[in-house]
Structure formats: C-alpha cells, structure tokens
Amino acid sequence: MSxxxxxxxxxxxxxxxxxVDSVPMVLIADETGSVRRAFLGPxxxxxxxxxxxxxxxxxxxxxxxxxxxxxxxxx
Numbered sequence: 724m725s726x727x728x729x730x731x732x733x734x735x736x737x738x739x740x741x742x743v744d745s746v747p748m749v750l751i752a753d754e755t756g757s758v759r760r761a762f763l764g765p766x767x768x769x770x771x772x773x774x775x776x777x778x779x780x781x782x783x784x785x786x787x788x789x790x791x792x793x794x795x796x797x798x
Contacts, residue, residue, distance in 0.1 A: 751775065751791065760791035 731738050741750055741758060751760040751774060760774045766789070773788040784790065 749791075751778065762789075762791045766791075 729737050745763055749762040749766050750758050752758050759778055770789040773784045774790045777784040777790050
C-alpha cells in the first residue's frame with residue numbers, strides 16, 4: 724500500500740485522470756491504476772482497512788462496513 728497526497732497545482736494531470744473534483748477524497752487503485760474503491764470526505768481507518776480486506780478476499784467483510792464507491796474509472 725502506498726499513500727500519496729496530491730496538490731492540484733502540482734498534480735493536475737492525476738486530478739483529471741481520476742476525476743478528483745472534491746477533497747478530501749481517498750482512492751484505492753490497483754497495480755494497473757484502475758480505481759477499485761473511492762471515498763469522498765473523511766473515512767475511518769476501520770472502513771478503509773475493511774475495503775482493502777474485501778478487495779483482497781471478497782465476501783469476508785460485514786455488509787455493515789462502508790466499503791466505498793466503485794463508480795470511478797481511470798480509463
């Protein structure tokens with residue numbers, strides 16, 4: 724896992740690629756750069772880790788957890 728903070732003035736191309744138009748936004752992307760989950764606004768550590776766990780092993784996380792949205796695409 725890697726964390727990257729992207730200021731628009733320095734990383735406008737990435738903001739455009741991932742359609743970041745509000746902050747804070749947390750995106751979880753796979754090794755190809757495809758966004759698998761996205762959170763708009765504050766996210767708890769529990770929900771973030773649950774989302775990662777669900778992506779690694781689908782069906783293992785309670786449906787009560789906020790697993791983020793899956794509507795984003797970097798294509």
